[in-house]
Every structure is written in structure tokens, then in C-alpha cells.
Amino acid sequence: MAKIIFTSNLERHCHCPTKIVVGNTVIEVLKNYFSEYPAIQSYVLDDQDKLRKNMLIAVNNEIISDRVTLLDPVKENDEVFVLQALSGG
Amino acid sequence: MDNALLTRYSRHILLPELDYAGQLKLTKSRALIIGAGGLASPVAMYLASSGVGQIVLVDFDKVEVSNLQRQIMHGNADIGRAKVDSAKETLSGLNPETEIITINRRLAEGELREQVKLANIILETTDNFESRFLLNRICVEQRKPLISGSVIRFEGQLSTFRCDLTDSPCYQCLYTETEALEETCSQNGVLAPVVGIIGSLQATEALKVLAGIGTDLAGRLMLFNALNMEWRTLKLKKDPDCPICSAT
Ligand SMILES: [Zn+2]
Numbered sequence: 001m002a003k004i005i006f007t008s009n010l011e012r013h014c015h016c017p018t019k020i021v022v023g024n025t026v027i028e029v030l031k032n033y034f035s036e037y038p039a040i041q042s043y044v045l046d047d048q049d050k051l052r053k054n055m056l057i058a059v060n061n062e063i064i065s066d067r068v069t070l071l072d073p074v075k076e077n078d079e080v081f082v083l084q085a086l087s088g089g
Numbered sequence: 090m091d092n093a094l095l096t097r098y099s100r101h102i103l104l105p106e107l108d109y110a111g112q113l114k115l116t117k118s119r120a121l122i123i124g125a126g127g128l129a130s131p132v133a134m135y136l137a138s139s140g141v142g143q144i145v146l147v148d149f150d151k152v153e154v155s156n157l158q159r160q161i162m163h164g165n166a167d168i169g170r171a172k173v174d175s176a177k178e179t180l181s182g183l184n185p186e187t188e189i190i191t192i193n194r195r196l197a198e199g200e201l202r203e204q205v206k207l208a209n210i211i212l213e214t215t216d217n218f219e220s221r222f223l224l225n226r227i228c229v230e231q232r233k234p235l236i237s238g239s240v241i242r243f244e245g246q247l248s249t250f251r252c253d254l255t256d257s258p259c260y261q262c263l264y265t266e267t268e269a270l271e272e273t274c275s276q277n278g279v280l281a282p283v284v285g286i287i288g289s290l291q292a293t294e295a296l297k298v299l300a301g302i303g304t305d306l307a308g309r310l311m312l313f314n315a316l317n318m319e320w321r322t323l324k325l326k327k328d329p330d331c332p333i334c335s336a337t
Pocket of ligand 1: 259328
């Protein structure tokens with residue numbers, strides 16, 4: 001069970017409200033969220049379920065280093081924050 | 090420093106953390122700013138007014154009327170001029186003591202490396218990933234601190250990459266080299282003061298690193314969202330598999 005929050009830049013592409021979602025790892029939480037909001041999945045994961053290169057995920061405000069398996073553990077009341085690289089200057 | 094300079098920088102020198110010694114470090118420093126647009130405006134203006142000894146500005150654009158909403162070191166009379174020329178006039182007007190060196194073209198990798206080598210600090214203010222990854226690689230190779238800011242719409246991101254220190258993460262520990270479509274402020278818009286906020290923070294970090302005071306943002310990524318006026322700071326670790334900094 002964790003709270004998942006998407007950066008507001010992603011909200012522009014499709015509806016992705018903050019939710020409490022079941023799951024014990026980052027990938028489980030994401031997949032459970034995407035089952036309810038499928039449109040956001042392709043912005044976050046590639047077709048092999050790896051984190052897209054321009055995306056970052058933080059659990060409790062710590063950026064996770066495993067971008068491939070996304071198996072970082074998620075505990076009750078944790079917060080998963082999904083954000084995007086910005087390049088504008 | 091003579092009396093005129095002591096007066097000019099007195100509000101810095103009054104700060105016990107900075108003091109005369111810190112100000113002297115600033116006047117002996119050289120900052121390299123890549124870009125002369127939105128973020129570069131507050132960066133360059135604050136570094137110049139603060140008395141950084143030499144500022145090198147690299148940009149190949151001309152000032153356009155659509156720049157003026159946020160690129161506040163250029164004015165109406167500068168439309169059509171090279172941005173670096175317009176910037177030099179503004180910065181020299183703020184503080185004639187700071188030497189402004191302008192490069193009005195895109196630098197090839199070798200030339201960029203030479204400029205990084207000469208600088209004490211590097212500030213990334215461009216609007217593309219390619220430049221950000223290249224500059225990071227050169228800063229890691231040359232062991233120079235890099236202060237990176239980016240903005241779009243109502244959001245900004247900021248971090249300091251202490252590529253001069255072995256245990257500090259680099260830009261590529263954060264983002265993998267990406268083919269992702271770039272979103273530029275010219276195409277997507279940006280709220281003008283958001284650029285000012287992030288640029289001013291880049292300047293703040295630069296002055297701190299140059300003077301050797303406080304705690305910089307190494308290992309942290311700051312995010313700002315102006316729509317809900319929220320800040321968030323994320324912790325960032327050095328990636329042991331980073332292709333750029335893991336071997337250093
Ligand atoms: Zn790295």
C-alpha cells in the first residue's frame with residue numbers, strides 16, 4: 001500500500017490523480033495503478049516495463065537506482081513520486 | 090580590494106560566512122555560463138553584480154521579441170543583436186569590475202573542454218539534453234563543479250553536481266542519456282518568474298561553491314512547482330554503474 005503521485009507535467013498528457021495503491025514493490029504499485037489508469041503507463045514505462053530514460057521515481061523522496069526491475073520495496077504509508085526530466089532553459 | 094570595491098561589496102562582506110576572504114575568492118573566480126537566455130539572465134546578472142572576476146558567456150542566438158518576457162538581461166533595443174553582446178552590455182552596466190568574455194557560436198567539444206578547464210564553476214542554462222549530457226561528461230572528466238537548472242511551464246529543477254569531488258553523483262547518475270523529445274520553453278511556454286527563481290538559485294549555489302560556504306545541493310535534486318507553490322527535494326545517490334562518473 002503506497003501513495004503514488006505524478007508530477008503535474010504528466011497530468012497534461014492524461015489524467016493521473018494521486019492514489020493509494022496496493023503493492024510491495026515499485027513495479028507492483030505502478031502496475032496496480034496502471035490497471036485503473038492505463039493511459040499513463042506508456043509515458044512511464046517502455047514496452048519491456050523498464051523505466052523510460054527521461055523519467056525518475058522516488059520513494060519517500062529518495063530516487064531509486066534500479067531503473068530496470070523496479071523491485072525496490074514499498075512499505076505501508078510510503079510515497080512513490082514519478083517525475084520527468086526537464087530540459088528547458 | 091580598494092575602498093570603492095569594499096563599498097561595492099560591503100553587503101557581502103558584512104556576512105560573517107562570506108566576509109572579506111569569501112568576497113576575494115569571488116573576485117578571483119571565473120564562471121562559464123552555457124546559454125544567454127532565460128536562466129542565464131539571473132545567473133549572469135547576479136554573478137556579475139556579486140563581483141565574480143570573469144564571466145564567460147557562450148551562446149549563438151540573436152535576441153527576439155518573444156525572448157523578452159523572461160530573458161531579462163536583454164531589452165527592446167537589443168532585438169536582432171547577438172545575445173552575448175546584449176548581455177555583455179547589461180552585465181558591464183551592472184558591474185564594470187567583472188570581465189565579461191563572450192563567445193558567439195556553438196562550441197565544438199574540444200573548445201568547450203578548454204573553456205571548462207579554465208573555469209572554476211560551470212552553469213548549464215541551455216534548452217536541450219544533448220548539451221546537458223556533453224557538458225556533464227566534460228565536467229566529470231575535468232573535475233569541475235556543474236550547476237544545472239531547467240524549467241518548463243510552471244516547473245523547475247535544480248541540482249549541483251560536484252564533479253570535482255569523487256563521491257558526488259553526476260547529471261548522468263540522475264538521467265540516462267535519452268532520445269526523449271525535448272520540451273523547450275519557446276514551444277511549450279514558461280511562466281517568466283519561474284525562470285528567475287531557478288536561475289537565481291543557480292547563482293546562489295555558484296557563489297556558495299566558489300566561496301566554499303554552506304551546504305550545496307550535491308546529492309539532492311530540488312523541484313519547484315509554481316502552480317501549487319510547492320518545493321520538493323529528492324535525495325540522489327551516485328550510481329555505481331554510471332558510465333560517466335563511476336570510473337573516476
Ligand atoms: Zn554519474
